[in-house]
Amino acid sequence: MAREQNVQTKLIRLGQILRIFMEKETVSTSWLSRHFQTTPRTIQRDLLLLKESGFPLHEIRKGVHQMSKDLVKNLEVFDDTELALVVALRNIVGQLGQPFKKAADGVLDRLYDCATSMPVFVKIDDPVPLDGSLLNKVIRAIREKRQVTFQYTADKGSHPVQMEPYRVVYFSGFWYLVGNEPATGILKRYALDRIGDFRLSRNCFKGIPDDLDDILRRSANIWFTGEMNLEVTVSIDVQVSHYFKRRKMFPTQEIKEERPDGSLIVTFRVGNYEAIRNILKSWIPNIVILSPEDLRMSLVEDVKGWLKRQDDAAQGA
Numbered sequence: 001m002a003r004e005q006n007v008q009t010k011l012i013r014l015g016q017i018l019r020i021f022m023e024k025e026t027v028s029t030s031w032l033s034r035h036f037q038t039t040p041r042t043i044q045r046d047l048l049l050l051k052e053s054g055f056p057l058h059e060i061r062k063g064v065h066q067m068s069k070d071l072v073k074n075l076e077v078f079d080d081t082e083l084a085l086v087v088a089l090r091n092i093v094g095q096l097g098q099p100f101k102k103a104a105d106g107v108l109d110r111l112y113d114c115a116t117s118m119p120v121f122v123k124i125d126d127p128v129p130l131d132g133s134l135l136n137k138v139i140r141a142i143r144e145k146r147q148v149t150f151q152y153t154a155d156k157g158s159h160p161v162q163m164e165p166y167r168v169v170y171f172s173g174f175w176y177l178v179g180n181e182p183a184t185g186i187l188k189r190y191a192l193d194r195i196g197d198f199r200l201s202r203n204c205f206k207g208i209p210d211d212l213d214d215i216l217r218r219s220a221n222i223w224f225t226g227e228m229n230l231e232v233t234v235s236i237d238v239q240v241s242h243y244f245k246r247r248k249m250f251p252t253q254e255i256k257e258e259r260p261d262g263s264l265i266v267t268f269r270v271g272n273y274e275a276i277r278n279i280l281k282s283w284i285p286n287i288v289i290l291s292p293e294d295l296r297m298s299l300v301e302d303v304k305g306w307l308k309r310q311d312d313a314a315q316g317a
Contacts, residue, residue, distance in 0.1 A: 013038075014046055018055065021067040023136050029063045130175055130192060137198050138177055141165045142208075147182065147201040153194045163188060164205040166212055171222045178212075180205070189222055218251045225271025228252055232269075232276055232295060237286040238262035250279055265290075273298075 013036055020027055020035075032043045047065060051057050056068035141148045142165050152161045163179040170176075175192040182205075218228070233256075236244050241264045244255065250268045257265035270276050273295050280287060280299065289296040 010046070014050060017046060017050065018067075019136065019140075021057070021065075023133050026060065026064050026066050029065070134192060134195065134198055135168065135175075137200065138165060138168055138192070141200050142167070144200075145204050145207060147203040147205060148198060149201060150190075150198040151196045152190055153196065158196075161188075161190065162201075163190075166208045167216065168192070169216060169222075171219075174222070176222055178216075187225075219275070223270075223272050223275035225275075228269040228271045230270050230273065230292075231267055232273070232280075232292065233265065233267050233290040234280065235288040235290055236264040236266055236283075240283065240286045249283075250276060 016036075017032065020032070029040050029043050029047070032046075033040045036043070047057060057065050058068065060066050138148075145164075147162065148165050149160065149162050151158050161181075162183065163177075163181050165177055165179040167178045168175060169178055169189075176189045177192055177195065178187065178189045180186070181188050215225075238261055241258075241262055243249070244253065244264055244266055250270075252269040254267050255264055256267055259265070268276050277295075277299070280289065281302070284303065289299060
């Protein structure tokens with residue numbers, strides 16, 4: 001039992017070492033020894049095993065190593081336990097000879113690339129480029145329930161942020177970090193491509209709210225809230241009503257009435273009118289906002305402003 005436990009600990013450590021090499025440009029043997037609270041000799045044996053397993057580790061100067069990330073394919077999709085299994089597999093087949101190694105590499109490539117050979121094609125908008133190193137740090141912070149600090153660049157400049165990271169979410173081509181701001185207790189969201197100097201704190205937090213994933217599932221965009229106590233009522237023209245009958249255009253959509261002419265009366269429950277604003281705009285001119293009046297007049301003013309800009313552009317042309 002003790003031997004099995006030692007092997008498991010070693011495998012997990014190897015997976016964690018791989019994760020560290022994916023996040024850092026260079027790593028020293030002495031740093032790894034302190035980080036894992038083990039001897040430099042043990043770390044040297046770990047690095048040798050990784051090299052023998054086919055991972056492109058190179059000693060660029062005495063005691064300092066680097067991994068050629070362009071030769072390591074999509075390892076960020078695995079957690080530490082899965083990385084440990086990848087290490088074990090590659091080590092085993094490496095000992096069996098070149099034909100087995102080539103076969104195993106083919107299997108792993110198929111595992112990485114299975115999505116590209118699927119018979120179903122799904123078009124998803126190209127996202128804002130994601131920093132893989134940052135994503136790995138964020139995921140580590142979430143898994144370890146550690147508070148983080150970072151600099152956030154917004155339209156009005158940069159400012160420091162301290163938060164409890166809960167989830168990385170994807171909405172409409174943008175990646176966001178969602179979490180709690182300890183100073184205010186408010187659930188915040190920050191675009192990952194605007195985050196810099198990301199650091200893990202020693203301070204931990206208790207856990208992620210039980211209802212967070214349900215809140216995210218009920219959301220169509222980043223304007224989500226826990227309570228959806230605002231109601232928007234809309235009339236949908238017959239020309240587009242079939243879209244609303246075939247699927248919900250917003251997670252809380254309810255068809256209240258189907259009129260004889262085929263048009264619909266539809267309601268949406270939201271926690272913030274911004275959550276539904278652009279969705280409603282996308283269906284102009286085939287909708288009429290019945291309530292609330294403030295939202296209807298606000299969208300009317302948006303359309304008037306847009307028409308004026310069109311007139312000004314036409315006159316200037």
